Amino acid sequence: MLLLVLKRILLGFITLFIVSLITFSGVEVLPGDACTTYLEREAYGAALEACYERLGLNTPAHERYISWAAGVLQGDFGYSLSGEMRINDVLGPRVKNSMVLASASILIGIPIALLLGIITALWRDKLPDIIISTVTIFSMTIPEFISATLLILIVAIWLEWLPGIVIVPTGASISELLPNIILPVIAISMIMTAHMARMVRSSVIQVMASDYVQMAILKGVPYWKMVFKHVLPNALLPAINVVALTIAWLLGGVVVTEVVFNYPGLGRLVIESISNRDLPVVQALAIILASIYVSINLIADLMTLMLNPRLKSLQIKK
Amino acid sequence: MTLEKEQKKNNLQKIFEVIKTMASKPSGLIGLSILLFHVILAITSPLYVPYDYKAIDPSLMLQAPSSEYWFGTDSLGRDVFTRTILGGRTALTVTFFGSLIALVWGGALGIFCGLVGGKIDDVVMRIIDAFLSIPWILAMLLIVSLLGTTTLVLIPALGFFYGKGIVRVARAATHDVIAKDFIVSAKARGHSNLSIIWNEILPNVRDAIMVEGAMRWSWMLLGFSSLSFLGFGVSPPTPDWGLMISNARGLMSFAYWAVLAPIFGLSSLIIGINLTADAFAKALGIDRSTKAPV
Numbered sequence: 001m002l003l004l005v006l007k008r009i010l011l012g013f014i015t016l017f018i019v020s021l022i023t024f025s026g027v028e029v030l031p032g033d034a035c036t037t038y039l040e041r042e043a044y045g046a047a048l049e050a051c052y053e054r055l056g057l058n059t060p061a062h063e064r065y066i067s068w069a070a071g072v073l074q075g076d077f078g079y080s081l082s083g084e085m086r087i088n089d090v091l092g093p094r095v096k097n098s099m100v101l102a103s104a105s106i107l108i109g110i111p112i113a114l115l116l117g118i119i120t121a122l123w124r125d126k127l128p129d130i131i132i133s134t135v136t137i138f139s140m141t142i143p144e145f146i147s148a149t150l151l152i153l154i155v156a157i158w159l160e161w162l163p164g165i166v167i168v169p170t171g172a173s174i175s176e177l178l179p180n181i182i183l184p185v186i187a188i189s190m191i192m193t194a195h196m197a198r199m200v201r202s203s204v205i206q207v208m209a210s211d212y213v214q215m216a217i218l219k220g221v222p223y224w225k226m227v228f229k230h231v232l233p234n235a236l237l238p239a240i241n242v243v244a245l246t247i248a249w250l251l252g253g254v255v256v257t258e259v260v261f262n263y264p265g266l267g268r269l270v271i272e273s274i275s276n277r278d279l280p281v282v283q284a285l286a287i288i289l290a291s292i293y294v295s296i297n298l299i300a301d302l303m304t305l306m307l308n309p310r311l312k313s314l315q316i317k318k
Numbered sequence: 319m320t321l322e323k324e325q326k327k328n329n330l331q332k333i334f335e336v337i338k339t340m341a342s343k344p345s346g347l348i349g350l351s352i353l354l355f356h357v358i359l360a361i362t363s364p365l366y367v368p369y370d371y372k373a374i375d376p377s378l379m380l381q382a383p384s385s386e387y388w389f390g391t392d393s394l395g396r397d398v399f400t401r402t403i404l405g406g407r408t409a410l411t412v413t414f415f416g417s418l419i420a421l422v423w424g425g426a427l428g429i430f431c432g433l434v435g436g437k438i439d440d441v442v443m444r445i446i447d448a449f450l451s452i453p454w455i456l457a458m459l460l461i462v463s464l465l466g467t468t469t470l471v472l473i474p475a476l477g478f479f480y481g482k483g484i485v486r487v488a489r490a491a492t493h494d495v496i497a498k499d500f501i502v503s504a505k506a507r508g509h510s511n512l513s514i515i516w517n518e519i520l521p522n523v524r525d526a527i528m529v530e531g532a533m534r535w536s537w538m539l540l541g542f543s544s545l546s547f548l549g550f551g552v553s554p555p556t557p558d559w560g561l562m563i564s565n566a567r568g569l570m571s572f573a574y575w576a577v578l579a580p581i582f583g584l585s586s587l588i589i590g591i592n593l594t595a596d597a598f599a600k601a602l603g604i605d606r607s608t609k610a611p612v
Contacts, residue, residue: 004403015444015448015451016448016451018445018447018448019452022445022448022451022452023460026460026461026462028500031603066579124579135588137527137592141536141540141585141588141589141592142588143540143544143547143584143588144542144544144563144583145544145547145560145563146563146581146584146585149563149567149581150495150569150581151578152570153574153577155571156329157570157571157574178587201364210467251453251455252453252454252455252456252541252544253457254549255453255455256455256544256547259548260567270455270456270459271459271548271568274459274460274463274550275463275549277463282456282460284453285320286456286457286460289452289453289456290448290451290452290453291421293450293453294451
């Protein structure tokens with residue numbers, strides 16, 4: 001078991017290593033580099049030389065990669081181009097802001113998703129299922145920027161219940177942030193909830209059709225006892241992995257939502273740094289977002305392993 | 319009738335039957351009709367647009383919908399109806415060809431990995447995993463900002479990024495058929511590897527790959543319009559829904575029509591493609607509901 005856990009963690013690190021190689025070589029291979037993109041039309045002669053000198057871009061690529069990777073391993077991402085600030089200082093508050101947004105959405109989204117998923121599965125093809133399923137399909141297919149824009153139009157402009165955009169500074173404290181994030185949280189958790197509810201639904205339906213549930217019904221186990229004791233524990237396990245993948249996939253959606261609401265998180269930093277052509281920050285963001293993705297998946301894998309004795313023995317045999 | 323001709327006829331019949339099964343359910347019928355409507359609109363709209371999509375007229379700024387301007391005008395005095403019915407052309411073209419590219423390279427690499435297995439397979443899958451863990455939006459933005467936002471960049475970039483998921487599906491489907499008897503007997507008959515892939519494996523994994531491709535199409539459309547919305551997709555004054563929403567958003571408290579029209583266009587197309595892809599999967603007997611949107 002311990003060996004298996006270690007193996008998974010090692011695989012996660014290998015993935016991150018490849019990600020770092022991809023982002024680094026991607027910037028290397030594509031035409032242009034940090035200096036030419038940053039300086040744009042002024043990229044010639046002395047200015048270009050000075051920029052190369054300043055960033056150390058005149059050393060060979062593999063040397064730069066090693067020194068950059070060594071820095072990243074020690075938690076140091078180097079300096080940004082535009083503000084000449086330490087990237088760590090730029091990232092810190094942004095990471096916190098995005099974490100607040102993401103955890104609020106997850107805390108609200110997961111219970112609702114479980115509830116909706118179970119309701120739709122137990123009342124399969126009846127009225128509650130048809131209504132909820134239709135709504136979930138709509139909310140998961142419509143792009144984040146559309147649902148967010150519609151939310152602003154309806155809630156903030158027509159009903160005037162809440163402010164439409166977030167106007168807190170980047171370094172705001174959590175208590176300052178919370179009243180401002182209601183609409184962004186609704187926008188994010190709407191899509192996430194829809195995805196998860198659908199998966200929980202199909203997972204519960206699958207388990208309901210299995211032999212041991214049929215057996216329990218035949219034995220005369222009361223319906224709700226059967227649901228809570230036999231169906232849900234078995235149905236929710238496989239859902240963990242899928243939920244993790246959904247959360248990870250939402251990283252992209254969070255970027256768009258943050259831009260719509262003007263929220264000072266990682267997502268807006270992605271857009272800002274790319275518009276400013278600040279490649280060192282972009283590289284740092286790629287690594288950070290990829291590590292979030294890898295760790296969410298790792299946690300989900302380990303949770304499923306620990307909660308499911310059958311899977312444990314299966315994996316070790318392999 | 320030669321054998322080949324007969325097979326062709328059978329293929330046509332099969333396609334016809336799949337479409338019939340898809341249309342037999344209300345959701346599939348709705349999806350197909352929406353998609354068909356959008357495709358026809360995209361092909362024919364330049365023939366009957368009432369106004370020039372890029373004609374700027376300050377005296378017509380932000381007019382409410384009227385009998386003259388059905389959907390009103392935007393902040394530059396351009397007719398919103400004209401721009402809305404033209405707005406799906408770029409999105410549909412880019413994402414359609416992007417999905418084709420994704421299907422071809424994802425399917426080919428997936429079948430190859432499933433077939434060879436071993437070390438090569440391990441390494442390729444690791445790299446695919448690593449690509450999957452970079453958020454698509456960051457990767458797309460990086461490519462687009464380094465290479466520019468022409469369709470010649472967007473189509474292959476989207477095709478590449480949305481193809482990685484197809485690799486996994488194609489690989490898994492290949493794994494399912496590779497141990498079957500007909501492959502073993504084809505090998506024993508001395509068929510070449512290429513002929514085995516073309517005649518034995520491909521017909522058996524084609525359904526799974528095509529369903530995945532149809533689903534990718536709707537996600538790619540979502541991705542493409544998000545890029546346009548963020549200002550990294552097509553460049554103005556090209557009429558495009560994502561771009562129109564992003565431009566009209568700031569003024570939506572005065573002129574909600576300029577936002578609602580493109581929102582309606584884009585949402586209906588995405589829902590149409592989704593319903594069609596779902597019905598397509600069901601008609602081919604593939605259950606997608608337990609999959610995460612990787």
